[in-house]
Amino acid sequence: MRHLIVGCGRVGSALAKLLDADGHEVIVVDENPAAFKRLGPKFKGHEVVGTGIDYDVLKRAGAATADGFIAVTNGDNRNIMAALIAKRMFKIKRIVARIYDPPRGQMYRELGVQTVCPTTVGARLIRDVLIAAPWETQTFDLGKVSSVSVVVSRADAGKRVGDIQESGKIRIAAVRRGDRDVMIATEELVLEEGDELSAVIAPEVVSRFAERFRGPERAKVSA
Numbered sequence: 001m002r003h004l005i006v007g008c009g010r011v012g013s014a015l016a017k018l019l020d021a022d023g024h025e026v027i028v029v030d031e032n033p034a035a036f037k038r039l040g041p042k043f044k045g046h047e048v049v050g051t052g053i054d055y056d057v058l059k060r061a062g063a064a065t066a067d068g069f070i071a072v073t074n075g076d077n078r079n080i081m082a083a084l085i086a087k088r089m090f091k092i093k094r095i096v097a098r099i100y101d102p103p104r105g106q107m108y109r110e111l112g113v114q115t116v117c118p119t120t121v122g123a124r125l126i127r128d129v130l131i132a133a134p135w136e137t138q139t140f141d142l143g144k145v146s147s148v149s150v151v152v153s154r155a156d157a158g159k160r161v162g163d164i165q166e167s168g169k170i171r172i173a174a175v176r177r178g179d180r181d182v183m184i185a186t187e188e189l190v191l192e193e194g195d196e197l198s199a200v201i202a203p204e205v206v207s208r209f210a211e212r213f214r215g216p217e218r219a220k221v222s223a
Helices: 010-021 033-039 055-060 076-088 102-110 118-131 203-212
Strands: 002-006 025-030 046-049 068-071 094-098 114-116 138-140 145-151 170-176 196-201
Touching: 002 010, 002 076, 010 025, 010 033, 025 033, 033 046, 055 076, 068 076, 076 094, 076 102, 102 114, 102 118, 196 203
Parallel strands: 002 025, 002 068, 025 046, 068 094, 094 114
Antiparallel strands: 138 145, 145 196, 170 196
């Protein structure tokens, strides 16, 4: 698929490299040529110098045939303007814009632009970790998921890994049982009291997951 990214800052360049590594065709637009250095020598995509709110620049970058459009400059207004141009003039179906001002999010979503607000995501994650989580967490990908390690209590002994997991929200990756080697978790694996679970969870279920494994004697620091 072809994806057009406006903004080659830390987020834009990281996203571009991820999509490029996954085999997608990636075009990155930035008005500062020096910004493209963040892409590194292994980047196989295309670089276009110009502003992302200029119709001609986006046309030259291939917006007319893009499958996805991402606006991640440092300015909310520029991101929204670029996204609206992509939607209304180039009819791109998959559009995401980063904004820092939470109240604007709903308004732009009503205009048909999907928004991601690091301010809100980060605040919720910090709140959940501060108030609810009885363990230390390691966060990945701007707070989208957390990696935690917990210990199975007597109440959960005898249950399957599949009973603990939730699609898209809770994934048990591995199980350590006593002094044995770590096992890759399968849905049918039956848990025993004292098993140490390595899990990846979404921030919106941190509080609920914490309640299930609450108590210092049942928590482990994630590796």
